[in-house]
Amino acid sequence: MKKKAILVLLITAYLLSVFSINVFASDFPDMPRTHKNYVAVSDLVKKGVIAGYDDGYFRPEREITRTEFCALMARTLGYSKDTYVFENVPFTDVKEGYWGEAYISFCYERGLVNGMGNDEFWPAAKVTMEQAVKMAVCAIGKEDEALRINGEKWYDGYVETAKAYNLYYKVDGETGVPAIRSDIAQVVYNMIETGLMEEEDEKDSEDEIIIDDSTEDAEDDTEAEEEDPIPPEIRVAYKEKNFLNVKTILIDAGHNYSGRDTGAENRELGLKEEDITWRIADKLRDCLEDMGYNVVMTRDKITDSIANTSVVESLQARVDLGHQALADLFISIHCNAGGGSGTEVYCFSRKSYAGTFANIVQKNIVTNTELYDRGVKTANFFVIQNTLMPAILIETGFIDNLKDAKILASEEGQYSIAQAVANAVAEYDSMENSDFVQSIAEEISTEE
Ligand SMILES: [Zn+2]
Incomplete structure (x- = not known):
């Protein structure tokens, strides 16, 4: 009896471990399967759009900055470091060489963000629910609908439009306060689920790489690397x-x-x-x-x-x-x-x-x-x-x-x-x- 019980336990343990490794690649201790945003987070992790922390936790309650949200959106919309060529963004508080510059530029170019007025972007400010929702509404091409709705607050139209397109499904976050990672993941997941996103046209991104002279390009790359005095790990x-x-x-x-x-x-x-x-x-x-x-x-x-x-x-x-x-x-x-x-x-x-x-x-x-x-x-x-x-x-x-x-x-x-x-x-x-x-x-x- 005892041996049988142990055998059953061992088989169960084995099956569980195989199951969790192969099927649930994103098992975070703080993101159990019972969590309402589990599916959304797992899906985005699989897509490489969002990640957990080095210690293996996801930290669903953590807030993210406006720049981090731009990075998330850019990755979702097909941003590629290798092919995306960016100009300096017109924000005085996004310093040249800032880690998020390309992501902000990517989102800015697509009309998803336009700063906080006065030529400033507030890169390190926490992204609020309404800002995240606004970007998602823009990304599914429904900003026109949002702007047609009159509301007391600037974001009323965006929130209403977001609800109409199911972007609020399983999202609890309220407007006016910073959004948390699990809600943000859910908004992005819902956004993908609408099927309305304008994916990066592959031809367009190919057009962006103009190869005149490979030697010149190689030199440029070395120069650019030498110019950044801040090591990437810092x-x-x-x-x-x-x-x-x-x-x-x-x-x-x-x-x-x-x-x-x-x-x-x-x-x-x-x-x-x-x-x-x-x-x-x-x-x-x-x-x-x-x-x-x-x-x-x-x-x-x-x-x-x-x-x-x-x-x-x-x-x-x-x-x-x-x-x-x-x-x-x-x-x-x-x-x-x-x-x-x-x-x-x-x-x-x-x-x-x-x-x-x-x-x-x-x-x-x-x-x-x-x-x-x-x-x-x-x-x-x-x-x-x-x-x-x-x-x-x-x-x-x-x-x-x-x-x-x-x-x-x-x-x-x-x-x-x-x-x-x-x-x-x-x-x-x-x-x-x-x-x-x-x-x-x-x-x-x-x-x-
Ligand atoms: Zn002095």
């Missing part, structure tokens, strides 16, 4: 990051102690920008380490110079250090010069994690010191433009203004600035995604 790591969860901070003490990239000077008072930036950076390091953060410095000692051959190389080396450390925030510290007074904080885009962080830093420095409030500004400075993490550049004060210079040169002033920035990190780090969405909404209403 791009992948950043893709998975939650930027509201801060662990590691890169502190960049602006300029070098000597060589080409030295900073501004106040000869009368004997002050050098590169010394002041390091002194503030060093105090900021202490504050942040006391709070339990992991800190990486571009200049460890005041006499350090980094990649001293040219200014660009020095700046690139600072950015590289941040990426290598997989830093969650990049804080570059500088002093202003050239007539004026007060503090200003720069970010690449206001409606971004960096913009939100910049606002907190600016507010804190102005509150903590006697420095005049010049506000948060945008610019395409090297270190804030070429970084994958939220990056800001602080022009703490004017080295050539007497009032500012006194603050910048004093231990007390330096400490006040450092403490203000450290508190800003903690404040930013404690934000929930809903706070971030709210801060972006406020940013938009201030602009109007």
Whole structure:
């Protein structure tokens, strides 16, 4: 009896294992067959459109960014890395070389996305249910129908049209909040099921490859590969990051102690920008380490110079250090010069994690010191433009203004600035995604 029972068990176990390996290629522990979106997820995994995480989980409750959704849609619509040739997209916050650039371009070209206004795309913002539904409605060629429906909200027509074409089948997500992976997979699956999608015409994509001279092409490829200073595994790591969860901070003490990239000077008072930036950076390091953060410095000692051959190389080396450390925030510290007074904080885009962080830093420095409030500004400075993490550049004060210079040169002033920035990190780090969405909404209403 016992032997028989064991044999039955063994056969059952064997059959189950064969069954699950061959039939259910996508068995995620958190995506059981009883899950309402199981079929949709399994199908998309098989098609290579969506994947689980390296640890074998699918994380159905997880939210995804607008860029990740573009990637998903592009793959569903037949995007191919080898044949798709893209132009730069017209969004100021999609930096050249950004991992999702081609996907966004692909969706933009097909009229599935058109940004958030003001030439911005918000690549790292979470995709909301209505945004996902809108893209799906456009992808099945039914946007005209959606636009004919008048509603209170911009997306009412899209939602109604989506329901009419069954895109909401087994989807629970509500509008106005970020959509979760299992719902998104279901929307995409439903979209495929309509059979209305305009698949990529194979002839068209063949036309896109124009081979003039194979040697020239090969050279171009090598050049393009050399141009990206960010290793692919680092791009992948950043893709998975939650930027509201801060662990590691890169502190960049602006300029070098000597060589080409030295900073501004106040000869009368004997002050050098590169010394002041390091002194503030060093105090900021202490504050942040006391709070339990992991800190990486571009200049460890005041006499350090980094990649001293040219200014660009020095700046690139600072950015590289941040990426290598997989830093969650990049804080570059500088002093202003050239007539004026007060503090200003720069970010690449206001409606971004960096913009939100910049606002907190600016507010804190102005509150903590006697420095005049010049506000948060945008610019395409090297270190804030070429970084994958939220990056800001602080022009703490004017080295050539007497009032500012006194603050910048004093231990007390330096400490006040450092403490203000450290508190800003903690404040930013404690934000929930809903706070971030709210801060972006406020940013938009201030602009109007
Ligand atoms: Zn500077």
